[in-house]
Amino acid sequence: MTAPTSERPALTIHLCAPRGFCAGVDRAIQIVELALEKYGRPVYVRHEIVHNKFVVDGLKTKGAVFVEELEEIPAADQERPVIFSAHGVPKAVPEDARSRNMFFLDATCPLVSKVHKEAEIHHRREREILLIGHAGHPEVIGTMGQLPEGTVTLIETEADALDFQPKTDRQLAFITQTTLSVDDTAGIVEVLRQRFPDIVAPHKEDICYATTNRQEAVKAVAPEVDAMIVVGAPNSSNSQRLREVAERAGCTTSHLIQRASDIDWNAFSGISSLGLTAGASAPETLVEEIIAAFADRYSVSVETVRTAEETIAFNLPRELREAPTQAPTAAE
Template sequence: MNAPFPSQSPQDAAKLPLTVLIAAPRGFCAGVDRAIEIVERALQRYGAPVYVRHEIVHNKYVVENLRAKGAVFVEELDEVPADGHVVFSAHGVPKSVPAEAERRELTYLDATCPLVSKVHRQAERQIEKDRHIIFIGHEGHPEVIGTMGQVEPGQMTLVETVKDVAALPFAQDVPLAYLSQTTLSVDDTAEIIAALEARYPEIAGPKAEDICYATSNRQAAVKRIAPASDLVLVIGAPNSSNSLRLVEVAERCGTQAKLIQRGDEIDPAWLDGVGTIGVTAGASAPERLVREVIERLGEWRAVEERTLVSAEEKMVFKLPRELADSE
C-alpha cells in the first residue's frame, strides 16, 4: 500500500520532488531474525559476555548493537575462554567447529539458518549415495566454508561460473550431485545449473532449489522497482552476498545501483537529474536503516514514498530448545 504523501512545509515546497520506490519484501529474513534473537536471549540467560564466532550476520549496525549489549565477536574458538558461552553464526560452520567446542566442553548455541542446515543435510545424503558434489557458491564466503566442511576434503568441488563448469574434470559416468549457496543470484545460478545438466545429464539435484525464499523474494522485488527507477540504493554490507546480488539484479535491469551501509554514505550529487529512486535492503539489514536512508533523502528533496509489494513473507523459525523458554 502506498504511503500517504505528507503535507509539505514551506521548506519542502522549495525542494525538487523525489519519488522513492520501496521494495517489499526487503531487509531481515526469518533466519536473520532467529540468529539475532539467539544472541540476545543468550545474553539474557547467561549474562555478558556471550562469544559469537564470526559476525552473527553480515551487517555492521547489527554487530555493533549486539556488541554494546555484551556480545564478543571472535574469529576462532581458541579466543573463547574455557567457561565461555559461544554462538555460531547464521552462515553455518564446518563440522570441525562444534566438534572442537565439544572437545573443550564449551557451551554453544548454533544460530545456523535452518535453510542452510537443510543444504548441509542434503550434502550428507549425497555423500551417502557415493556421489561427488558440485557446489555452486562464492569461494571464501562463510556459508561456503561451512557447507564444504560438512563432508570430507575432496568430496565436494566448488564452481562459481559457467566457465568453471566447462573446466570440471569428471567423466560423464561419475556419479555427481549439485547443491548451491542459499544467497546467490537466481538468474546466475539457473545458468550454472543448466550448464551442469547439459554436460552431466545424470547429475542429481535437490528436490527444491537451495536458494532461500528470502533471497529469491528480494531479487524479485528489485526487478519490480528497478525498471521504474533512475537509481537503486541497496542497503547492506560489502561482505553480504545477498546484498551484492541485489545490486547486480538492479544493474541487469539497466538501472544504476549503489550499495550503501548507512544514510550518511549517500552523496547528494547522486540525485542530480534523478526523479525516482528505488530503495531495498539485504536480508541482514534492519528496517531502521531503511528509514534512515529515506530521511536522509528527505534532507535534499521532497520525498513521496511508494511501497511496491511483490510477495508476502510469514516464515518464522523456531529457536534452539535451550532458549525457547527464556524470556
Template structure:
C-alpha cells in the same frame, strides 16, 4: 567524501523525489532468529557471550549486539574456557562444534535452518556415493561451512558457467549439485543448466536451495528498478545477498549503489534523478531503511510508494536450550 548538506533558500521550492520501496526487503526469518539467539543467550548466560564470526553481515546489527554484551571472534580458539559461544547464521564446519564439545564449551548454533538443510543434503549425497558440485562464492562463510560437512575431496566449487566447462568428471561419475543459499537466481539457473547439459547424470536437490528470502528480494528489485533512475541497496559489502541485489538492479539497466547507512549517500548522486528505488539485504534492519528515506527528505520533497511482490510469514523455531 559526501558533499555538505545545504538548506534550500527560503521561498524556493524543493524538487520532488519519488521513492519506490521494495517489499519484501530487510530481515529474513533466519536473521531474525540468529539475532534473537544472541540476545537470549546473553539474557540466559549473562554477558559476555562470544559469537564466532559476525552473527549476520551487518555492522549496525553487530554493533548493537556488542553493546548488549556480545564479543565477536573469528575462530573458536579465541573463546576463553567456560564462556558461552554462538555460531553464526552462515553455518560452520563440523569441526567447530566438535572442538566446542571437546573443550566442554556451552554453545548455541544459530545456523539458518535453510543452510542446515543444505548441510544435510551434502551428507546424504556423499553417503549415496556422489561427488558434489557446489555452486557458491569462494571464501564465503556459508561455503566454508558446507564444505566442512563432508570429507575433504568430496566437493568441488564452481562460481561461473565457465567453471563448469573446466570440470573434468567422466560421463559415468556419480554427481550431485547443491548451491549457496544467497546467490543470484538468474546466474544460478544458468550454471545449473550448464551442469545438466554437460553431465546429464547429475542429481539436484528436490527443492530450490536458494532461500525464499533471497529469491523474493531479487524479484522485488526487478519490480522497482525499471522505474527508478537510481537504486540504493542497504547492506554490507561482505553480504552476498546484498551484492546480488545491486547486480539485479544493474541488469535491469538502472544505476545502483550499495550503502551501509544513510550517511553514505552523496547528494551528487541525486542530480537529474526523479525516482529512487530502495531495498535492503536480508541482514539490514528496517530502521536503516527509514534512516535513508529521512535523509533523502532532507534534500528533496519525498513521495513514498511501497511495491509489494510477496508476503513473508516464515518463522523459525529457536534452539530448545534457549526456550526451556
C-alpha cells in the same frame, strides 16, 4: 541547512517489499539477544552473527563478543556460551567446542542446514558433489566443511561449469549457496545439465525464499527508477546480488550503501525516482534513515512495491525456549 519544502525537487521512492531481515537472520539475532538475557554477559559469537556492522555493533553494546576462532576466547571464559553464526560452520568447529567443554548454541539458518543435510545424503549415496557458490564466503566454507576435504568441488561461474571434469565415474549431484543470484545460478545449472543430463538436483531450490523474493522485488522496481539503493554490507552476499540484479534489470545507477552517511549525493543529482531495498541482514531502521536523508533534500513521496508476502518463522534452539534452571554446561 535543510531547504524549505517548496524549494526541494520532487522525488518518488519506490520501496521494495519484501526487503530486509529474513527469518534466518531474525532468528540468529534473537539467539544472541536471548542468550545474553538468560546467561548474562559476555556471550561469545564466532564470526559476525550476520553480515551487518550496525547489527553487530548493537549486539556488542549488549555484551556480545565476536571472535573468528574459538581459540580467541580467554581461558577464564571457556564456560561462557558461544554462538555459531547464521552462515553455518564446518563440522570441525562444534567438534572443537566439545573438546574444549564449551557450551554452544547454533544459529545456523535452517535453510543452510538443509543444504548441509543434502551434502551428507549425496556423500552417503556415493555421489560426486558440486557446490555452486562463492569461494571464501562463510556459508560455502561451512557447507564444504561438512564433508572430508576434497569431497566437494566449488563451481563459481558458467566457465567453471564448462571446464569441470568429474574426478570419478560416480553419479554427479549439485547443491548451492542460499544467497546467490537466481539468474546466475540458473545459467550455471543449465550448463551442468547440458553436459551431465543425469546430474541430481536439490529436491527443493537451495537458494532461499528470501533471496529469491528480494531479487524479484528489485526486478520489478529497477526498470522504473532513475537510481537504486541497496542497504547492506559489502561482505553481504545477498546484498551484493541485489545490486547486480538492479543493474541487469535496467538501473545502471545502483549502489550498495551501509548507512545514510555513506551516500555520495553527487551520484543521485537530478533524479526524480529512486528504488530502495535492503539485504536480508539489514535492519529496517537503516532503510528509514536513508529515506529521512533524502527527505532533507527532496520533497519525498514513498510508494511500496510488493511482489510477495513472507510469513515464515523458525524455531529457536531448545535451550532458549526453556526456563533457566542452571548455568550453561558443554553442549551435548
